Amino acid sequence: xxxxxxxxxxxxxxxxxxxxxxxxxxxxxxxxxxxxxxxxxxxxxxxxxxxxxxxxxxxxxxxxxxxxxxxxxxxxxxxxxxxxxxxxxxxxxxxxxxxxxxxxxxxxxxxxxxxxxxxxxxxxxxxxxxxxxxxxxxxxxxxxxxxxxxxxxxxxxxxxxxxxxxxxxxxxxxxxxxxxxxxxxxxxxxxxxxxxxxxxxxxxxxxxxxxxxxxxxxxxxxxxxxxxxxxxxxxxxxxxxxxxxxxxxxxxxxxxxxxxxxxxxxxxxxxxxxxxxxxxxxxxxxxxxxxxxxxxxxxxxxxxxxxxxxxxxxxxxxxxxxxxxxxxxxxxxxxxxxxxxxxxxxxxxxxxxxxxxxxxxxxxxxxxxxxxxxxxxxxxxxxxxxxxxxxxxxxxxxxxxxxxxxxxxxxxxxxx
Numbered sequence: 294x295x296x297x298x299x300x301x302x303x304x305x306x307x308x309x310x311x312x313x314x315x316x317x318x319x320x321x322x323x324x325x326x327x328x329x330x331x332x333x334x335x336x337x338x339x340x341x342x343x344x345x346x347x348x349x350x351x352x353x354x355x356x357x358x359x360x361x362x363x364x365x366x367x368x369x370x371x372x373x374x375x376x377x378x379x380x381x382x383x384x385x386x387x388x389x390x391x392x393x394x395x396x397x398x399x400x401x402x403x404x405x406x407x408x409x410x411x412x413x414x415x416x417x418x419x420x421x422x423x424x425x426x427x428x429x430x431x432x433x434x435x436x437x438x439x440x441x442x443x444x445x446x447x448x449x450x451x452x453x454x455x456x457x458x459x460x461x462x463x464x465x466x467x468x469x470x471x472x473x474x475x476x477x478x479x480x481x482x483x484x485x486x487x488x489x490x491x492x493x494x495x496x497x498x499x500x501x502x503x504x505x506x507x508x509x510x511x512x513x514x515x516x517x518x519x520x521x522x523x524x525x526x527x528x529x530x531x532x533x534x535x536x537x538x539x540x541x542x543x544x545x546x547x548x549x550x551x552x553x554x555x556x557x558x559x560x561x562x563x564x565x566x567x568x569x570x571x572x573x574x575x576x577x578x579x580x581x582x583x584x585x586x587x588x589x590x591x592x593x594x595x596x597x598x599x600x601x602x603x604x605x606x607x608x609x610x611x612x613x614x615x616x617x618x619x620x621x622x623x624x625x626x627x628x629x630x631x632x633x634x635x636x637x638x639x640x641x642x643x644x645x646x647x648x649x650x651x652x653x654x655x656x657x658x659x660x661x662x663x664x665x666x667x668x669x670x671x672x673x674x675x676x677x678x679x680x681x682x683x684x685x686x687x688x689x690x691x692x693x694x695x696x697x698x699x700x701x702x703x704x705x706x707x708x709x
Contacts, residue, residue, distance in 0.1 A: 301328060301398070303327070303328045308336075309407050311573045311600060312338065315604055340358045345461065406541075406543065410427045410431075411535075412425075415508060416510040420513050422443075427539075444466070444468055445528075446462050446530065447530040448534045451479065457623060460498070471501070472503050511533060512527060518530060557572045575596075581635070589637070634665030645695075654668040677704070
């Protein structure tokens with residue numbers, strides 16, 4: 294039987310936003326027990342969104358990305374076990390096996406591992422020069438190649454990561470081709486109005502943006518030098534960025550018997566089906582009231598942080614169901630997109646304003662109720678639209694589309 298080398302009252306697996314916030318919230322809630330955080334990377338917890346934005350564009354140093362400085366974690370007695378991964382979970386013995394051979398015991402386990410970048414499965418996917426944008430090491434390696442002369446960059450995937458990377462690369466003087474297999478970019482998270490706008494913006498900035506085309510394989514000897522498309526044509530590539538989503542990092546939990554398929558399933562207090570084990574953030578699938586009660590994962594900093602606080606309250610004896618409002622953002626060029634709510638299952642989209650003015654919003658309705666809003670360079674519509682959504686309002690679509698009518702006026706007029 295494997296012995297336990299060291300044990301803690303709470304072990305947090307994952308040193309991203311959710312893991313860091315859980316440790317912070319535990320101390321804020323007055324938790325006095327021992328806490329350890331286990332992270333695969335050698336870095337202290339740092340902010341992830343700037344990796345594909347300010348850090349990638351050299352506008353912000355890595356030191357400015359730390360969620361808290363090293364002295365904070367020492368002062369709060371949060372032990373950092375970095376550069377190691379959890380390879381197995383034994384829920385009966387409350388023991389974790391680590392990749393360096395150690396065994397760690399826990400009283401309560403919080404799983405906050407997020408996900409690993411989804412990889413291409415075609416030939417050439419493992420060639421040098423093929424990158425994800427998920428960690429500091431990913432970005433540093435790609436930035437080094439650009440500094441070394443890489444100029445033809447192919448981005449595979451038209452979600453937010455791919456679009457944000459394309460925007461930064463053009464600013465750095467690269468020739469960027471962006472490939473999206475679906476008929477439009479952002480197809481899984483936004484309506485056609487927003488997709489059309491961002492496609493036009495990227496093309497206006499020089500991105501060769503192509504939708505509806507499949508990648509056959511990556512070509513090169515040792516290192517990628519091209520992307521072969523399904524039609525047989527080959528795009529020259531000094532480097533390739535793959536931004537096609539993530540695979541939730543939950544294998545040890547599922548192997549230990551936790552319920553889940555797309556991530557690990559949790560209840561309204563973020564508890565898994567295993568005793569004394571919680572899960573939060575990108576890897577946790579929960580029944581979301583803002584998505585009509587279906588079980589989904591929400592990949593956002595807001596969700597990770599709010600679920601972390603929910604778990605900290607449960608551990609410290611003040612359990613409160615998770616019911617946080619979802620919101621997101623994306624910065625591309627001089628455009629700030631702010632999203633409130635989830636547009637999953639919407640049956641009507643209402644355009645508010647003129648996209649040509651580069652300041653507008655798209656409101657999403659379901660059965661007459663406003664469930665989400667995408668606001669581009671329109672902070673007022675984002676703030677007021679969020680209040681409408683939270684109030685469960687059913688605004689008149691014509692008034693919703695009329696920019697002369699402030700959304701706060703609809704809040705006063707529309708019955709919930």
